[in-house]
Amino acid sequence: SPIVSLQRVSKTFANATVALKDMTLDINSGEFVSLLGPSGCGKSTALRIIAGLSSPTAGRLVWPDARPGAQPGAQDHAISFVFQEPTLMPWTTVFDNVHLPLKLKDQSADASRKAVMEALEMVGLERFATSYPRELSGGMKMRVSIARALVTKPRLLLMDEPFAALDEITRFRLNNDLLRLWQEFGWTVIFVTHSVFESVYLSNRIVVMAARPGRVVADLAVDAPYPRD
Numbered sequence: 001s002p003i004v005s006l007q008r009v010s011k012t013f014a015n016a017t018v019a020l021k022d023m024t025l026d027i028n029s030g031e032f033v034s035l036l037g038p039s040g041c042g043k044s045t046a047l048r049i050i051a052g053l054s055s056p057t058a059g060r061l062v063w064p065d066a067r068p069g070a071q072p073g074a075q076d077h078a079i080s081f082v083f084q085e086p087t088l089m090p091w092t093t094v095f096d097n098v099h100l101p102l103k104l105k106d107q108s109a110d111a112s113r114k115a116v117m118e119a120l121e122m123v124g125l126e127r128f129a130t131s132y133p134r135e136l137s138g139g140m141k142m143r144v145s146i147a148r149a150l151v152t153k154p155r156l157l158l159m160d161e162p163f164a165a166l167d168e169i170t171r172f173r174l175n176n177d178l179l180r181l182w183q184e185f186g187w188t189v190i191f192v193t194h195s196v197f198e199s200v201y202l203s204n205r206i207v208v209m210a211a212r213p214g215r216v217v218a219d220l221a222v223d224a225p226y227p228r229d
């Protein structure tokens with residue numbers, strides 16, 4: 001069964017903007033799904049609704065495997081969200097930034113420490129655990145924010161144009177890192193982008209959206225058109 005099903009999900013804002021109209025989509029385990037489309041087509045709105053940060057005005061979300069009574073969302077660590085800005089706390093170290101989501105979790109200090117270092121290793125920043133965000137480049141800060149999203153081992157990783165603020169070469173490197181991590185660990189990812197390049201290069205499924213009203217216009221399976229090794 002899918003991790004989450006969107007069933008005719010619509011969102012109309014108070015000012016009558018129809019940000020999303022009848023979006024129907026199953027997200028299956030292990031998929032790397034891109035939501036691709038121009039600005040204003042409802043990509044972020046869809047992601048925020050899946051994350052539980054916003055509620056649909058019509059339609060519904062179904063989480064077939066959720067624990068009875070649980071409200072899947074960022075608060076119970078089923079989902080992690082990576083935003084366009086790394087949003088790190090500047091006054092504390094890389095280690096503490098990545099450790100933050102674990103503070104809400106009931107696990108030993110040793111287990112938390114190990115989880116943080118593993119997450120930092122995944123993104124190649126284990127040597128920077130005691131650095132402060134201001135000492136890092138933009139690409140490294142984004143890596144820290146990815147490590148912070150992964151440290152809880154989420155069932156679903158949501159990324160909202162995570163690399164949009166970075167220069168092209170850094171962005172390309174991070175695309176490669178993300179692809180390698182996904183191939184190794186097989187997470188389920190929903191990746192919002194308006195880059196055709198990123199969607200084709202990274203994902204195995206591309207959901208194309210259009211604006212006014214925001215809606216799905218194509219849902220494509222992508223079988224690695226370029227060699228990936």
Ligand code: ADP
Pocket residue numbers: 013014015017018019020037038039040041042043044045046214
């Ligand atoms: P995208 O992420 O594809 O750029 P968004 O989901 O951010 O698109 O926005 C979809 C549409 O909804 C746009 O027309 C946007 O201006 C509008 N919108 C987004 N958030 C709000 C809001 N809080 N109130 C009113 N309109 C909004």
Ligand code: ADP
Pocket residue numbers: 013014015053054055056
């Ligand atoms: P909910 O579904 O929980 O009511 P919304 O999706 O309506 O949340 O709102 C998402 C975010 O957009 C909130 O942070 C809210 O403050 C902001 N917001 C809501 N309406 C508007 C608006 N008309 N213009 C700008 N921002 C808005």
